Amino acid sequence: MADRHETLIGDVEEASKLPAKRRAAAIKPTIERLTDSLYENGALPDDLVRLVGLVTHPRHLDQASLAAIVRNLYPTAKVPGDAILDVVGCLGHGELKPSLTIQGHLLRWLVMVYHVLEEPEALSRAYAVLFNLLDTAAIRPQLCHVLALITRRKHVRPFRIQAVLALSRQTGSDPALTGLLRVFKNYYPEIIVGEVTRGRAAAFKHPDPQWRSRLDEIQAEHRSRATVGDTGPRNGFRVNHLLSRQMKGRASSLPTVRTVHAQENSVTLEEIDNADSFVRNLEKFELPSQLVAVLADPLLQKLMILRPNNEASARVKNWVAACARDVKSGDAGAEVLLDVIEVLHDYVSATKSLPSVLLFHVLFTVWNGVDSQEAVLSALSYLPIADFSTLYQKTLQPLENCILKGTSETQLILLNFYTSLLRNWSITVFSTEDNLSPNVSSIADLIEHVHNLALTISQSSPSNTTAAHLAILDFYEVTATITAHPNILQSLRQAIPHPSLVYILHFSPSLAVFCRLCDVLATYKRGLGTIVSQTPELSELDKARLKVFNGFLMDICNCIWRVRAFSSSDKNAQGCHVAAPVVGALEAYAKMIDPDTPLESMFDVSHSPVLCAQSLECIRELEDIELAEKDGDLRERHGGPVTQKSLAALRNRGGLNLEWQEYRLAVINHLEERGFVGIPRLMYVTMKILMRSREQSGNGSVLERSNGSVLTLRY
Incomplete structure (x- = not known):
């Protein structure tokens, strides 16, 4: 497929060097084959740079062909910085520039691929260049959308505010300019006042959701074919401006990080785009207005972990509890609760703490045990250590009733959950100064409870016996690690697995299972010997x-x-x-x-x-x-x-x-x-x-x- 792209792009490049009348054959069929191939397979980074250069540099191609190429520029991976600079460099007036229509298409394309840019800071560095082109009416709507995406507090300056205000008055309150002013107002609400931002404004929505959907399909397919997939990890040192896309429905939507009442000399999270600036300003940050955004924003999560704030944590817990009450009262459905838990999963994984167990108590009354199962179990694995009998009655037993369906597969799912829960509890106890806290007995009760589950699985998993045995050993390896720590568990009752289970694993047909069993018993022997x-x-x-x-x-x-x-x-x-x-x-x-x-x-x-x-x-x-x-x-x-x-x-x-x-x-x-x-x-x-x-x-x-x-x- 790469060879085919190479050939088609080469043919178009060669044809574009000649006027249409001097070409030996028509270029339209080649353009159609190229765009069809791009729609089906996307463009690799090197091919993407060549295609952007083909559009942005002077060529003898008609406007319809250029527009067709731009509409089908689906990157298979991150968009290289060279392509971004080519687009920025071709904007404006001049004989060697593309037509304003093509410039508008390119700016629209930048908006649609903004989330997969390899170097988003390249656009930020070109902020002044883009801003100075706002007087070009033909590309103003697309330009305002790009500026709205890349604007940070450092970009909002008095002279730019005055320039946009003046241009807005000249154009009769252009909706795109009004939308940009509203973005500016988020950073300096005390400066931008009056009727200017109250008029009709551009919503700055995604220009083409179907295009975005096709892009996601192409990139997912490319990652699955690649030997080493570039999954594009989320930048943990930049505010998640697309947070609301992770939730469904207005009732459960989370706000993005916005600091409304920031002062001139304060520092906001919206200005941060790398780890260095985050560390330098750690003690200076102004907390955002909507702290519940911490549930899915990685940068705000880091701030609340490194600079704890009891009031902020209480506000998050109250919001989560309010969602649970809405579902319990019938004002919201179970799908809203699952949407919240999907986002809550990110927060719990980062902070290692669960804001409110009430959310799950309500969930168990309406949950089918299957939808968003991974997110629910992952979040619940961070349940705080508490009296086991109370915890089991209120949380673990309702969870078991939802998960267990009378099959060995659901039993394995539950066992894996208990393994994660025990591992997190052991980490919590190991990391505290007082290892002999009263809650340690809850760990012993949990292990005792899982003994019977493990024995049942070992006797009822005929379809994939080895996988079931390995999952059981995952749990007992955590148990053995705890037992080997004599300062934590002084009792032996929770350390001895059921004899039938040990002998079943002993006579397993898998060398890996028998070897891991021996390792677990050796660890037990060392810990028990010390005790x-x-x-x-x-x-x-x-x-x-x-x-x-x-x-x-x-x-x-x-x-x-x-x-x-x-x-x-x-x-x-x-x-x-x-x-x-x-x-x-x-x-x-x-x-x-x-x-x-x-x-x-x-x-x-x-x-x-x-x-x-x-x-x-x-x-x-x-x-x-x-x-x-x-x-x-x-x-x-x-x-x-x-x-x-x-x-x-x-x-x-x-x-x-x-x-x-x-x-x-x-x-x-x-x-x-x-x-x-x-x-x-x-x-x-x-x-x-x-x-x-x-x-x-x-x-x-x-x-x-x-x-x-x-x-x-x-x-």
Whole structure:
């Protein structure tokens, strides 16, 4: 498509150098093909600069062709500054200038692409040039619209006010000039008074909403095709003048940032367009008249975060509460409430605080649980820590009633919400000086509440089991992080997940799930170990839960390292909670399919369904290293899977000389090198033999030949 544009633009450029009578063929069909292609696919930045230059520089093209090109200048990305300067430079009177009609089209185009300019400050720097062209009546309406968009407080000067007033009187109160004066009045209401601004004025609406809609489609399609999309992040250091576009309906529209009663020596947010000027004037800013604009204006959000104001925060809360009361009384519909929450989402994400929970209490009575779901859940994830029973009764339970539809998908949505809520609560507690606040117990209650939800999901997500398991582990990774902070949680009751859940994740067919589970348990062990050492006397309930946790450690080590899967003979071992008759049936089945491999060894590092590929890769690498060191003196490779007996037989036949313990340690290190750190981490904090091997790795010590003992938590 780029080649096609290149060819068409080149053909038009060549034809434009000759008068129509000297051309070998008509240019109209080429212009039509070019404009059709621009409408369908838009113009890349380099092509856009060429096309703007084609229109703004002297050419032998008729006015209809030039106008058609301008009407179809759809940029696929940001509009380059060169194109903006070309447009500004072609304005005015002169033989080498485009016609005033084409100049009007170009100014109208600037208005329509203003939100995607690469350098909006380029227009601001040309303010004086644009302002001095206001006496040109043919382009005055479009020019006033451009000036209204780029006007900031620094541009409003007494001589410009006088010039516009004089020109307005000469033209009989031109609506475009009156509209521009009203923009000026927003900055200096005490200077611009009288009847001048009370007449009919231009509304400065978007010239062509359908054109804007097509532009959005082209840019969205271009971003989806691009390898690295330019999503055009919003400038967080400029007032969001298009704020009202984010809301639907008059009842819920938010005002933009306007400082009505600013003084001559004050500084307003409307003047700021970069981070440096914002920082320099942080203590001088005059607060805008409509503080509720903070809900969606990034610059005002930064000001209220860095310079807190209790009165301003109260005004925002009152506005949000008023919206909720309107819906509750029937004066507004549920769609208004959702529009407010869509915008409120930006404010909550920036400030990490929820202005009013009342808004959501009303929402739950009219919400279908689907519309604007992401915005609602994201905003609610910043609920402040409070008494859990009260919070659940008033907020969380109504939310669950709206979200849950009896499917595993809605359960996952709710679990992801609780994960975000717990993460935000933990950040709040970690960042406070008093970590032992009474609200910490609410975190424990929340974790306890989610235990059952996680267990239910693990047993009822057949369509995408691995994704469900990973979502569960997201929650428990946050829980483990909290548990590892001994100054926050002194109780063990909330730290122990349900045993059935742990064993379901243990026997997951995904290596990622099993590895992350081991990492979570290792984190638990570290945190719980610290808590146990600091607690003089544990309650009977805590001792019982600690015994269950020790069972997790023993059972996983029995499966992976000690070749004793489903054993319950060791202290703390729970046999993975598999009943004895079931174990007997599995043993009989194992003998039937492979008499040489007992059931207890089918889940070790060599035979485990999730580890066998990694262990085989490890043995192959060790054999390759041996071959490289001995110049090919390796008579036989291991066929796999590796056992203690097979290693001895291989060694006698001239194969790799490797002890069983050394092999298993090599597999653990191999997993760690490949990024599967959870399994090695759990083994190193629970197996004495591995702890000693790590401590003595530089001393060349020989590993024990025993299976090693498991380090469990003492109580």
